[in-house]
Amino acid sequence: MATLPIRPLVAMHRLMGGIGLVRRPGTKKWTKTGPIDAVEFTPNITKVDIFSAETGKRRLIKKIATEDTAQVVLTGMQAWTEETYELLYLAAKRYLTQAALTNQTLIWPDVQIGDVFELPGRDATIDMVTGGSDGTVELVEDVHFIFSPSTRHGEIIALPTGVTAGTEIEFSYDLPAVTEADKILDLQIMEKSGTTLEFKYIGMSADGNGTPLTLYLPSVEFAPNGAISNGDASAANAGSLTGDVYSTSTLGYGSIELREEIVNA
Structure with missing residues (x-):
């Protein structure tokens, strides 16, 4: 080698x-x-070409950075x-902010099993859901509906005796205060x-x-x-x-x- x-x-x-x-x-x-x-x-x-024609032909003689x-x-x-x-x-x-509210209500018309609902606030606590002809029949969480406070959404999974599909139900709920100190992004x-x-x-x-x-x-x-x-x-x-x-x-x-x-x- x-x-x-x-x-x-x-x-x-x-x-x-x-x-x-x-x-x-x-x-x-x-x-x-x-x-x-x-x-x-x-x-x-980026450069600019500089030419010279002193020899009778244009020749590149330098480039100048611009x-x-x-x-x-x-x-x-x-x-x-x-x-x-x-x-x-x-x-x-930006962080999410929300004023504390109590005794809020949401009327849900024409209730059906499988309905997906949304409460207008973050981390709501549902106090009661009622329906029926006199509005006194209670829907029980995890039996008749499920709910996720952080996403604001839930679903009707069953109807109790006394609440007929197609009638209205009423949600009663509270909302906590949310401040910038909680650091929940809201972009x-x-x-x-x-x-x-x-x-x-x-x-x-x-x-x-x-x-x-x-x-x-x-x-x-x-x-x-x-x-x-x-x-x-x-x-x-x-x-x-x-x-x-x-x-x-x-x-x-x-x-x-x-x-x-x-x-x-």
Whole structure:
């Protein structure tokens, strides 16, 4: 075998995952994004061609950069944090609020077994459901109806003696106070075109598979770039984001920091 003039470089490959973090401008707290299948950073440079015709033929003599931009793409975000919902659904962050109400009623006409009903409030407590010709026949929960307070919905599953299909029944219920301190997200989707955050990706490599790096982007406007899983029981529900990376007055577009010395093998 011939002697090689230079040893092949065989140890500088990289196989890296990482930990994603986002932070709102002007705050100190970072929030974990959770698992991300892939993070891709794409720089873009726009240049103008400069020609010279001094030899009698136009020749390209240089290119002058006139514009630089960058994008970052986060593919396969699987952790459904408050920020994930906000970013993927273009929503302004908001929590549900509700005043406490007592002795509320809902008239349900033409009752039938299988009817799905909704009470107009979160976490309602049903005090009584009545019907019949004189309105005194009681429907019993889990016998004649089922109800989920957090979803507001329930179903009529049977009718007691004295309540005839096609007649009306009456729900009596109370609603608790719900404040922002309860931190129940109540987002209006498609309210904005994007959300600007700081983004940091702390690279992690295992078994010596490359030198890990930390990518820091001080200003990124994120928006969804495709379909969002809302109902899939066969795979982890996920979504993906594209971020336009903005240059800042003090930090530019951002930085990359390696955590180990690079030693050419």
